[in-house]
Amino acid sequence: MATFSYSDEDVLLTTSHAVPGREVAEHLGIVVADVTPGRNIGKDIAGGLRDIVGGRSGSWEKTLADSQQTALDELLEEATELGADAVVAIDVADEALGGQGGMMNVKVVGTAVRLD
Numbered sequence: 001m002a003t004f005s006y007s008d009e010d011v012l013l014t015t016s017h018a019v020p021g022r023e024v025a026e027h028l029g030i031v032v033a034d035v036t037p038g039r040n041i042g043k044d045i046a047g048g049l050r051d052i053v054g055g056r057s058g059s060w061e062k063t064l065a066d067s068q069q070t071a072l073d074e075l076l077e078e079a080t081e082l083g084a085d086a087v088v089a090i091d092v093a094d095e096a097l098g099g100q101g102g103m104m105n106v107k108v109v110g111t112a113v114r115l116d
Contacts, residue, residue, distance in 0.1 A: 014088055028079075029082065029111070029112055031084075035067045035071045036103060068108070071108040091108070
C-alpha cells in the first residue's frame with residue numbers, strides 16, 4: 001500500500017497511521033475539510049462528450065486535483081490552529097453529488113496529533 005506524505009515544515013500530513021521515528025504524544029481530534037467546486041457549463045459539455053466518445057476529461061481532472069489540494073490546504077490550516085505537529089491516517093474521498101453526477105465533492109479526513 002502506498003503512503004502519501006507532505007510537510008509544510010510545521011505540520012506533516014500523511015496517510016500512514018504512524019510517523020517513523022516519532023511517537024504520538026497526544027491526539028487532538030479529527031480534522032475534516034470539504035470542497036465542492038462550482039459547476040462550469042463548458043466542463044459539463046466537454047465531460048458529457050467524453051462520456052459518449054470515451055477518453056479522459058482533462059478539465060475535470062484538473063478541477064479534481066485542484067479541489068484535492070484545496071482540501072489538504074484547509075486540513076493543514078485546521079490542524080495548525082489545533083497546534084498539531086502532524087495529521088495521520090488521512091483519507092481522501094471523491095464523490096459525485098446530485099443527479100447524474102452534476103457536482104462533485106472532495107472530503108479529506110485525518111487525525112491531528114502532537115508528536116514526541
